[in-house]
Amino acid sequence: MINRQEMSLQNKEERKANFKEVALGFDLKQVHLEASRCLDCKDPRCVKACPVNINIPKFIKEILNEDYESAYYTIYEDNILPSVCGRVCPQENQCEGSCILGLKYESISIGALERFLGDYSLEHHLIKTENIQENHQKVAVIGSGPAGLSFAASIRRLGYQTDIYEALHDYGGVLRYGIPEFRLPKTIVDQEIKRLESLGIHFYKNVIIGKTLTLDQLFNECDYKALFIATGAGLPRSLDIMGENLNGVYYANEFLTRVNLMKAYDFPNNPTPIKVGDTVCVVGGGNVAMDAARVAKRLGSKNVFILYRRDMTALPARKEEIDHAIEEGIDFKLLLNPVEIMGSDYEVHSIKAEVMKLGELDQSGRHKPIPTGQYQTLEIDSCIIAIGQSPNPILKRTTKNLKTDSRDRIVVEGCHTSIPGVFAGGDIVTGAATVIEAMGAGKCAAEEIHQYIKDTF
Numbered sequence: 001m002i003n004r005q006e007m008s009l010q011n012k013e014e015r016k017a018n019f020k021e022v023a024l025g026f027d028l029k030q031v032h033l034e035a036s037r038c039l040d041c042k043d044p045r046c047v048k049a050c051p052v053n054i055n056i057p058k059f060i061k062e063i064l065n066e067d068y069e070s071a072y073y074t075i076y077e078d079n080i081l082p083s084v085c086g087r088v089c090p091q092e093n094q095c096e097g098s099c100i101l102g103l104k105y106e107s108i109s110i111g112a113l114e115r116f117l118g119d120y121s122l123e124h125h126l127i128k129t130e131n132i133q134e135n136h137q138k139v140a141v142i143g144s145g146p147a148g149l150s151f152a153a154s155i156r157r158l159g160y161q162t163d164i165y166e167a168l169h170d171y172g173g174v175l176r177y178g179i180p181e182f183r184l185p186k187t188i189v190d191q192e193i194k195r196l197e198s199l200g201i202h203f204y205k206n207v208i209i210g211k212t213l214t215l216d217q218l219f220n221e222c223d224y225k226a227l228f229i230a231t232g233a234g235l236p237r238s239l240d241i242m243g244e245n246l247n248g249v250y251y252a253n254e255f256l257t258r259v260n261l262m263k264a265y266d267f268p269n270n271p272t273p274i275k276v277g278d279t280v281c282v283v284g285g286g287n288v289a290m291d292a293a294r295v296a297k298r299l300g301s302k303n304v305f306i307l308y309r310r311d312m313t314a315l316p317a318r319k320e321e322i323d324h325a326i327e328e329g330i331d332f333k334l335l336l337n338p339v340e341i342m343g344s345d346y347e348v349h350s351i352k353a354e355v356m357k358l359g360e361l362d363q364s365g366r367h368k369p370i371p372t373g374q375y376q377t378l379e380i381d382s383c384i385i386a387i388g389q390s391p392n393p394i395l396k397r398t399t400k401n402l403k404t405d406s407r408d409r410i411v412v413e414g415c416h417t418s419i420p421g422v423f424a425g426g427d428i429v430t431g432a433a434t435v436i437e438a439m440g441a442g443k444c445a446a447e448e449i450h451q452y453i454k455d456t457f
Helices: 028-035 046-047 058-064 068-076 084-087 110-123 146-157 187-199 215-220 250-261 288-297 317-327 394-398 435-456
Strands: 138-142 159-165 202-205 226-229 249-251 277-282 303-308 331-334 334-344 348-359 367-378 382-385 423-425
Touching: 028 058, 028 110, 046 058, 058 334, 068 084, 068 110, 084 110, 084 146, 084 187, 084 435, 110 187, 146 159, 146 187, 146 226, 146 435, 215 226, 226 435, 249 250, 250 288, 250 382, 277 288, 288 303, 288 317, 288 382, 303 334, 334 367, 348 382, 367 394, 423 435
Parallel strands: 138 159, 138 226, 159 202, 226 423, 249 382, 277 303, 277 382, 303 331
Antiparallel strands: 334 348, 348 367
16 A cells, blocks of 8 residues: 655745745645545545535546546536645545545545645636526625635526625635635635636625625615625634733734734735734634744744643644644643733733643533643733634624524524525534535535525516
C-alpha cells in the first residue's frame, strides 16, 4: 500500500513573519500517487459523509485518467467553491473520516485532491458554459457567505434571477473576513466568486437588510418571489466578566475582520492600525482561536498563548491547525478559566484565571471542567476572546413575526421561516458550523424554495 502523501508546508520560522499560505498543495506526482490509493468502493461512504454529496470516486478516476478538466467539473456540479473547501473543510471528520481505507491504513487525502482540482481550474481559467433556462422569477439572497453562495448557484441553475445582498464592502462573508490569508488567500475567494458572476448572479454590497432595505421592501418593491437569509453568525459571544471593555481586549471576529477585510496586517500601507503588544492571550480552543493566535504572532507578538479550560485532548480545533500553531510557537495554558481581565488607565495589563480539573464526561463527550478555587494571574498586553459567535439580531429586531430561539437563531421548518416566502439556512439557523455544512444547507434550501415557488405562483 502506497503511503498517504504529505503536503509541503512553508518553513515554520519564515511563515511566522508573513501572511503567505502555509500549506503549499500537492504536485502532479503526489496527486496521482494519492488518487491511486482509492479503493473505488461499491458503496462509497465518503460521498454520503460529504454535506454536498460530491461524487468523490468519479473525480478520482478522472484524475487517474489525467482528465483534470472533467474531474473539476464533477466537483463543481455539487461544490461551487472547491479551492476554498479543499483548504478549510474538516475532511478528517467528513469524507476522509468515512473513507474505508482509513479502517486499516490512512484515508485518502480527498481535501488535497479537491484543492488541486480547484486550483487547476483557476490556473487554466476553466469556466463551464451552463445552459440555464430562464423562468423570469426573482429570488434574493441575504448574505454572501458559504450558505448564500451555495444557494445562489443552485437556485440560479434552476433558472431564477438571483441577487445577493451583502452588508459589508466585499463579498465572501466568513471566507473573507474570518479566515486568515495564510489559510485561505483572498485571491482564491475573489476568483471563485467571479465564477458565480459568470452564471449571471448579481451582487450588491453595502446593503444591510433590515436597515437599508426591509424584507417587506424586497417583496413589495423588488418583486422577489422568495428570500433566503444566510447572514451567518457574526455576533461575538462574551465571557461576561469584569474588564472586557478595556483597551486591548478584542473579540476574535472583530480582530480577524480588521486584519483580513481591512488589511491591518499591511499598516501603514492600509490605514487600519491594530495594536497587539508583546504578550497576547487568546481565550478559546477552536479554529477561530488558533487563527487569532497565529495572526497575532505574525503581527509581531513575541509571546502568544491559548487559554483553555479543558486539556489538550478536548480542543475543538482541527488537529492540523493545532499542529501548525505549535510549530509556530503558540503556547497552550490549559485547565484555566478566565474570571477577570484587569487593567489600569483603561488599558489591559493582566488576566486572572481559575485553575480547573476534569470531571465526568458531559453531553459533548468531553470531561467537564470543574473549578478548584485556585487562581493564576498572567501579565498580558492584549486579550482576544474566541469562544464562539451568535447570529446578529438586526433582522429579528426589524422584522415582525420572524421567529427566533433564545440564542437569536432563526427557527425553521425544513428551511421555511415563520414568514411566508422567507427561508433561512447555515449558521443563522444552526449557530456557528463549518463552511461545507453551510454550503450543504444552501443547496438543500434551493430545492425547497424551487418547490415552494412552483406550488405558490
